[in-house]
Amino acid sequence: MTTFQFLRRLIMLRPLLYVGNALAWTVIYLIPIAPGLITQQFFDSLTGSDSLKIGTWGIIALLLAAALARVAMIYVGCITDVQYRFRMSMILRRNLLGHVLKQPGARAIPVSPGEAISYFRDDVDQTEEAVSWSVDVFGLTCFAIVSSYILLKIDVQMTLLVFLPLVLVVTVAQLATTRLQKYRAASRESTARVTGAISEMFGNVQAIQVAGAEDRVIERFRRFNEDRRKTMLKDKLLGETLDTVFTNSVNLGIGLILLLAGAKMRGGSFTVGDFSLFVYYLTFVTQVISNVGKFMTYFKQMTVALARMTELLQGAAAGVLTRRGKLVLAKGSRPAAEASDPAVAREPLRALEVTGLSYRFPDTGRGIENVGLRLEGGSFTVVTGAIGSGKTTLVRTLLGLLPKDEGTITWNGKPVEEPGTFFTPAQSAYSAQIPRLYSDTLRNNILLGHRDNDGELARAVHDSVMEYDVAHLQQGLETVVGPRGVKLSGGQMQRAAAARMLVREAELYVFDDVSSALDVETEQKLWERIFASRGNAACLVVSHRRAALAHADHIIVMKDGRIESEGTVDELLAASETFRELWYGDERGKDGRVQQD
Numbered sequence: 001m002t003t004f005q006f007l008r009r010l011i012m013l014r015p016l017l018y019v020g021n022a023l024a025w026t027v028i029y030l031i032p033i034a035p036g037l038i039t040q041q042f043f044d045s046l047t048g049s050d051s052l053k054i055g056t057w058g059i060i061a062l063l064l065a066a067a068l069a070r071v072a073m074i075y076v077g078c079i080t081d082v083q084y085r086f087r088m089s090m091i092l093r094r095n096l097l098g099h100v101l102k103q104p105g106a107r108a109i110p111v112s113p114g115e116a117i118s119y120f121r122d123d124v125d126q127t128e129e130a131v132s133w134s135v136d137v138f139g140l141t142c143f144a145i146v147s148s149y150i151l152l153k154i155d156v157q158m159t160l161l162v163f164l165p166l167v168l169v170v171t172v173a174q175l176a177t178t179r180l181q182k183y184r185a186a187s188r189e190s191t192a193r194v195t196g197a198i199s200e201m202f203g204n205v206q207a208i209q210v211a212g213a214e215d216r217v218i219e220r221f222r223r224f225n226e227d228r229r230k231t232m233l234k235d236k237l238l239g240e241t242l243d244t245v246f247t248n249s250v251n252l253g254i255g256l257i258l259l260l261a262g263a264k265m266r267g268g269s270f271t272v273g274d275f276s277l278f279v280y281y282l283t284f285v286t287q288v289i290s291n292v293g294k295f296m297t298y299f300k301q302m303t304v305a306l307a308r309m310t311e312l313l314q315g316a317a318a319g320v321l322t323r324r325g326k327l328v329l330a331k332g333s334r335p336a337a338e339a340s341d342p343a344v345a346r347e348p349l350r351a352l353e354v355t356g357l358s359y360r361f362p363d364t365g366r367g368i369e370n371v372g373l374r375l376e377g378g379s380f381t382v383v384t385g386a387i388g389s390g391k392t393t394l395v396r397t398l399l400g401l402l403p404k405d406e407g408t409i410t411w412n413g414k415p416v417e418e419p420g421t422f423f424t425p426a427q428s429a430y431s432a433q434i435p436r437l438y439s440d441t442l443r444n445n446i447l448l449g450h451r452d453n454d455g456e457l458a459r460a461v462h463d464s465v466m467e468y469d470v471a472h473l474q475q476g477l478e479t480v481v482g483p484r485g486v487k488l489s490g491g492q493m494q495r496a497a498a499a500r501m502l503v504r505e506a507e508l509y510v511f512d513d514v515s516s517a518l519d520v521e522t523e524q525k526l527w528e529r530i531f532a533s534r535g536n537a538a539c540l541v542v543s544h545r546r547a548a549l550a551h552a553d554h555i556i557v558m559k560d561g562r563i564e565s566e567g568t569v570d571e572l573l574a575a576s577e578t579f580r581e582l583w584y585g586d587e588r589g590k591d592g593r594v595q596q597d
């Protein structure tokens with residue numbers, strides 16, 4: 001999509017409001033035509049070149065009326081401008097956010113969260129400015145046409161001298177815009193890097209401290225800031241230089257008028273009133289020049305902003321940005337139970353079948369290849385394997401958190417077209433390998449908006465073996481867990497995440513390495529309790545630990561992104577070397593994990 005097309009589509013988001021805004025500002029820019037003509041009449045009457053019929057008080061009344069009319073119109077214009085700006089930019093942000101929320105969870109944004117925030121904030125702001133200033137350009141063009149007509153009728157040569165600077169400046173600005181665009185892109189990028197680094201630093205304080213990496217991290221941050229300083233300086237310098245050219249070219253025009261007017265007035269072809277009219281309109285010509293220049297700058301910046309926002313769409317058409325709609329996040333734009341795949345009615349799980357499932361990470365080419373599995377209602381299946389063998393990728397692709405390259409998924413024989421929206425409660429609930437907690441109470445972290453019906457929360461706390469921890473936390477479930485749950489231990493975080501999953505009724509529970517930070521006894525309890533209380537729900541568990549493997553009806557062993565072998569513990573102990581290593585590694589009390597090459 002070109003920048004012009006983008007601008008047009010943005011205007012079409014709220015066409016009536018845009019036209020209203022354009023009309024208001026056109027009137028604002030046209031009103032000064034009247035005082036210019038009144039002043040011309042006044043001065044001509046003083047020098048006797050013309051007679052004044054309405055008298056001095058009449059002139060004052062007319063000037064006052066014009067000024068008041070302009071003030072009133074500016075008031076109206078501010079309202080229409082603000083209404084249009086905010087609606088347009090909010091629609092843009094809504095569309096961006098809606099698209100991000102629809103992406104497979106694990107690949108929602110292609111940049112760091114800090115950078116994404118800068119896209120949402122700065123790039124949308126730049127776009128808003130460009131669209132808003134396009135209205136001014138229209139009004140100013142109308143002013144330029146009407147005033148040129150009046151001035152040309154008085155004196156062609158003088159008029160050209162007034163408008164020559166405009167042509168000059170527009171040409172200079174055009175020549176400079178390519179460079180300005182380059183500088184703008186560089187400064188935006190460096191700002192995004194700084195924002196991204198801040199968010200990474202705040203998010204990883206502990207890791208930085210533990211690694212003693214403070215100095216190196218600060219040095220890296222300093223480098224990013226220095227880079228930003230340089231790129232911003234270039235950007236600002238060029239912007240200000242262009243501004244100076246705009247302003248001074250007008251001063252040059254005034255000087256030329258003064259020089260020429262003297263000679264022409266002596267010759268009698270130019271009156272004092274004409275002179276006042278030229279000087280009066282020149283003030284507004286300054287506005288024309290600087291505002292047209294401003295628009296051109298914003299327009300170029302919008303080109304950069306469009307490219308960056310399109311990057312956030314990860315391959316989707318840029319038209320997504322300007323999709324029309326109400327200013328609310330549509331229900332369908334986020335995964336929710338109501339948004340589940342309509343092709344499949346919500347029904348108890350009899351069998352979930354996966355065939356030929358593949359996903360490869362574009363940057364590393366690693367992932368999973370041609371994986372097939374079958375889960376029956378009430379079954380307990382464990383996916384195991386060495387580090388990096390593809391266990392997490394398998395469950396994430398199955399759940400639609402990563403976009404599958406190939407493969408089919410069926411639920412009770414019916415195809416699941418959109419796993420990302422289908423695999424949500426009440427179909428399934430998921431607990432990720434890395435628990436994500438928020439700076440809120442433990443209760444709110446577990447419930448995450450879910451209503452605590454019939455003591456579901458207490459049951460979930462019990463099933464995730466958290467009752468002892470809750471009793472010993474200073475304020476129990478009301479304890480605020482700190483940013484990312486830093487006030488909890490690794491095992492507590494994992495169990496809080498498990499409780500969050502278990503508090504929701506589901507046909508299928510998916511646990512990704514939920515017990516890796518638990519001691520043997522707690523883990524044993526966890527599986528026993530889940531086993532006892534899950535009813536007929538199926539469990540798909542990623543684990544290499546004996547406590548989980550021992551409960552399994554079926555075990556899948558992953559290697560190099562493929563299923564290496566599968567079966568029961570006894571079958572695998574007899575048939576799979578990888579499984580034996582995991583099993584006996586765990587028995588020896590070691591981590592039991594084998595690094596995959």
Ligand SMILES: Nc1ncnc2c1ncn2[C@@H]1O[C@H](COP(=O)(O)OP(=O)(O)OP(=O)(O)O)[C@@H](O)[C@H]1O
Pocket residue numbers: 361363364365366367385386387388389390391392393394433513
């Ligand atoms: N975000 C990513 N980008 C690129 N490659 C990735 C990404 N995440 C994982 N991989 C690669 O995909 C492969 C499978 O990773 P995966 O996380 O599924 O392994 P795993 O068996 O779950 O490992 P672990 O036991 O450590 O959790 C690995 O080779 C890994 O390097």
